[in-house]
Amino acid sequence: xxxxxxxxxxxxxxxxxxxxxxxxxxxxxxxxxxxxxxxxxxxxxxxxxxxxxxxxxxxxxxxxxxxxxxxxxxxxxxxxxxxxxxxxxxxxxxxxxxxxxxxxxxxxxxxxxxxxxxxxxxxxxxxxxxxxxxxxxxxxxxxxxxxxxxxxxxxxxxxxxxxxxxxxxxxxxxxxxxxxxxxxxx
Amino acid sequence: xxxxxxxxxxxxxxxxxxxxxxxxxxxxxxxxxxxxxxxxxxxxxxxxxxxxxxxxxxxxxxxxxxxxxxxxxxxxxxxxxxxxxxxxxxxxxxxxxxxxxxxxxxxxxxxxxxxxxxxxxxxxxxxxxxxxxxxxxxxxxxxxxxxxxxxxxxxxxxxxxxxxxxxxxxxxxxxxxxxxxxxxxx
DNA sequence: GTTGTTGCAAATTGTTTGCACTGGT
DNA sequence: ACCAGTGCAAACAATTTGCAACAAC
Numbered sequence: 001x002x003x004x005x006x007x008x009x010x011x012x013x014x015x016x017x018x019x020x021x022x023x024x025x026x027x028x029x030x031x032x033x034x035x036x037x038x039x040x041x042x043x044x045x046x047x048x049x050x051x052x053x054x055x056x057x058x059x060x061x062x063x064x065x066x067x068x069x070x071x072x073x074x075x076x077x078x079x080x081x082x083x084x085x086x087x088x089x090x091x092x093x094x095x096x097x098x099x100x101x102x103x104x105x106x107x108x109x110x111x112x113x114x115x116x117x118x119x120x121x122x123x124x125x126x127x128x129x130x131x132x133x134x135x136x137x138x139x140x141x142x143x144x145x146x147x148x149x150x151x152x153x154x155x156x157x158x159x160x161x162x163x164x165x166x167x168x169x170x171x172x173x174x175x176x177x178x179x180x181x182x183x184x185x186x
Numbered sequence: 187x188x189x190x191x192x193x194x195x196x197x198x199x200x201x202x203x204x205x206x207x208x209x210x211x212x213x214x215x216x217x218x219x220x221x222x223x224x225x226x227x228x229x230x231x232x233x234x235x236x237x238x239x240x241x242x243x244x245x246x247x248x249x250x251x252x253x254x255x256x257x258x259x260x261x262x263x264x265x266x267x268x269x270x271x272x273x274x275x276x277x278x279x280x281x282x283x284x285x286x287x288x289x290x291x292x293x294x295x296x297x298x299x300x301x302x303x304x305x306x307x308x309x310x311x312x313x314x315x316x317x318x319x320x321x322x323x324x325x326x327x328x329x330x331x332x333x334x335x336x337x338x339x340x341x342x343x344x345x346x347x348x349x350x351x352x353x354x355x356x357x358x359x360x361x362x363x364x365x366x367x368x369x370x371x372x
Numbered sequence: 373g374t375t376g377t378t379g380c381a382a383a384t385t386g387t388t389t390g391c392a393c394t395g396g397t
Numbered sequence: 398a399c400c401a402g403t404g405c406a407a408a409c410a411a412t413t414t415g416c417a418a419c420a421a422c
Binding site for chain 2: 154157174
Binding site for chain 4: 242247272284289309
């Protein structure tokens with residue numbers, strides 16, 4: 001069923017649910033601690049505007065859909081499933097069409113302002129690119145919760161892969177899978 | 187992009203292209219060294235039969251679709267994308283319906299005789315469960331090729347996750363992502 | 373004979389695309 | 398004014414599901 005409650009209405013207030021009690025597989029990311037997102041409207045607006053400049057610098061245009069997508073991503077702060085982006089955008093600006101959300105996400109991805117990551121179970125999640133400051137993710141296969149991890153965690157592995165296979169690891173592109181403490185216990 | 191290559195009925199499930207000119211997203215794994223798969227018909231049959239016993243032991247039934255799916259998996263030896271399983275099964279037994287393939291894969295998964303892994307881009311791949319002997323995977327995000335890696339590669343990471351977050355890593359459940367040597371060069 | 377499984381076809385879900393039009397620059 | 402980007406609806410692929418018929422035990 002994919003809990004159709006990705007995020008509330010209007011502004012998420014403080015911290016939606018730092019440690020919720022996930023159902024089957026909500027896959028909705030919980031707010032990580034360091035995930036720095038602005039629940040502050042001003043900050044969100046500023047960020048959106050900033051990206052706007054960047055878009056124009058690349059010859060792209062700043063439009064309502066893009067503003068809406070960016071705002072949605074900035075607000076939710078964490079990783080947001082594609083489907084959730086669609087609904088979140090609908091709240092920001094109901095006139096924005098789903099198709100535009102997808103197109104926008106792709107466009108913004110190519111521009112590098114948003115990045116996507118693949119969650120084992122539920123599909124693709126998007127998040128604003130934190131300048132160079134990438135982090136990794138681990139998802140519980142039981143409850144779907146996403147855990148944020150320090151980027152360095154896979155450094156050693158990356159080194160090994162590079163030297164033994166010439167494989168350049170992109171650590172943040174897919175979420176590691178496993179079982180979280182809560183689910184392992186319960 | 188999104189090369190519409192789903193095409194379908196074609197692609198004899200033999201050895202696609204071990205190491206050559208990767209297309210859009212083949213994702214079909216080349217035969218890894220230790221992946222032990224039987225290209226030998228007798229061996230395949232024996233393996234299928236063996237699983238049959240195991241199924242019955244669990245109160246499940248051995249049916250044509252299941253035999254076909256198992257045979258297809260045993261033949262291809264490596265990881266096989268869901269879509270590929272469907273076509274491979276069609277070759278083994280054309281009377282088997284696609285829906286049955288999905289249901290069978292799920293049933294066999296729950297039984298533990300087959301395992302699935304999530305590839306970042308292309309979906310889910312299945313493979314026969316090698317008793318305890320799991321290996322990891324890394325997929326090139328450019329060409330889609332899947333690299334098999336030793337299971338121990340993530341042991342350290344698993345240890346860290348376990349102690350710091352109580353997270354039980356399941357290393358083989360998702361493929362790591364990155365760029366393979368060939369693609370990095372070209 | 374039971375009852376788990378299948379085949380089929382229709383329903384779902386998630387994403388993409390062609391086209392005419394709108395709005396940003 | 399120009400054309401990138403949008404809305405819309407329909408195409409699309411991939412997977413799921415209700416149900417009656419079927420076959421494994």
